[in-house]
Amino acid sequence: MTSRKLIAIALVTGFVLTIGTYWYQSSSGLEAADANWPLGTMDDIAALRERDDVNVLFILIDTLRADRLGAWGYERDTSPMLDHLAGNGVRFARHLSQSSWTKCSMASLWTGLYPARTGVLRFDHVLAEGATLPAEIFREAGFRTGALYRNGWVSSNFGFSQGFEVYQRPTPRPMKASERRDNPSATITGSDSDAVDDAKTFLNIHRNDRWFLYLHLMDIHQYVYDGDSALFGTRYSDIYDNSIHRLDRIIEQLMVYLLEEDLLRKTLIVVSSDHGEGFQERGFEGHARNVYREVTEVPFLIAFPFQLESGVVINERTENVDVWPTVLDLVGLPAMPDTDGESLRPQILSGGTDRALESDSEFAFAELDQTWGRGDTAPAPMVAVAADEFRFVSTSTGKGREELFDHSADPLETENILDEHVELGAELRSAVATYLDSSPPPWGEETPTLELDEMELNQLRALGYAIP
Ligand SMILES: [Zn+2]
DSSP states (O other), rough: OOOHHHHHHHHHHHHHHHTTTTTHHHHHHHHHHHHHEEEEEEEHHGGGGGGGGOEEEEEEEEEEEEESSSSGGGOOOOHHHHHHHHSSSEESSEEEOOOOSSSHHHHHHHHHHOOOHOOOOOOTBOTTTTTTTTHHHHHHOOOOOEEOOOOOOGGGGTTTTTTOOOOEEEOOOOOOOHHHHOOOOOOOSHHHHHHHHHHHHHHTTTTTTEEEEEEEEEEOOOOOOOOOOOOOOOHHHHHHHHHHHHHHHHHHHHHHHHHTTTTTGGGEEEEEEEHHHOESSTOOSSSSOOOOOHHHBOOEEEEOSSSSSSEEESOEEGGGGGGGHHHHHHOEEEETTSSSOOOOOHHTTTTHHHHOOOGSSSSSEEEEEETSSSSSSOOOEEEEETTTTTTEEEOSTTTTTEEETTTTTTTTTOOOOOGHHHHHHHHHHHHHHHHHHHOOOTTHHHOOOEEEEEEHHHHHHHHTTTOO
């Protein structure tokens, strides 16, 4: 199917959802659509650096596993809009988040540094003022910067608002009656629709400016779904899929808005997630407990101000620490200092065939301090290192444990084959030791901490975390 047909389908769905019965209006909207989101080429990607009209929209979808999206091979049709964006842009097929807990993971995503270097590992840690964050670079370059976030772990008192002119939670609107009925235990108010509504306000105010907008969406984390569209069943894991499908519709509404406002042809769209979600693979549901594949393999896609005739797929392993080095490079802005991640622009421009990554990216790391939520307990780092088809996982709690999985033979990574690969095990054990002994970040050794008051602790507990 051609990309024109696909966008046509996406748009018809969008218009039917948003305009209801005005079918003829949607048809006329479609013709405008192609002009408003034209076709582009690799040369157009290379030339993004020269353009002075490109905005950047970053959609962070909290708690999204890559393997639950159609474009990443899921058999259920959970994500037609995200699939469309990936299919006409760049899809990073094997992408790793740096932790399974939002704050630790987002600190790495924003700084391009591994958790061992950001030092943001425990519930009261703060991302240091000395860190250089992408929003500061955008603002320095004259972009208007805004963020609408729905997860308290990235609130400004944890250091995440650096560089943003607007950094706020969206105004909660009442949920639809059917959603209220289906989500009686929804513990945080509002929905991701509120973030999209407030995003439209931001975009409206800044329609004549260049802007960088970050949306941190939470409905999948909260399993918010709508019984009217509960396509995939009612088990815990099915509801997760229902929730992805519902959120995909919300993102589609935002895309239709960008199209109608003629913003799509001047916006670079970046989508990623901070971590995945476990579904009994290790005996429990949720995240922020370990760093196995199901909680760290997340999607990453880039859609351009134009559609590629056929999308690019990057099959080599990439990481959230690469996201901002890549995006800043694509739009020609200065790089962040001394990152562990690197720009993937060369691989993109080669159409996914250039494997010339630098040698230090042979390994990809994820880390979680398993005692992150406890007051004065000693740190207990759990570290995973991925190398080719293998993942080595080192756990330091109790007597300690080491596991080695071969993804090619064991896609769910449940069979520990360390005993059969002693030499590889030794190499990866040493990589973990080197990782844990990483040099300090550009801003120095000290990780600031924050005294949380009871109200702030309660807001975080409402997300489902056991903290003191
Ligand atoms: Zn999260």
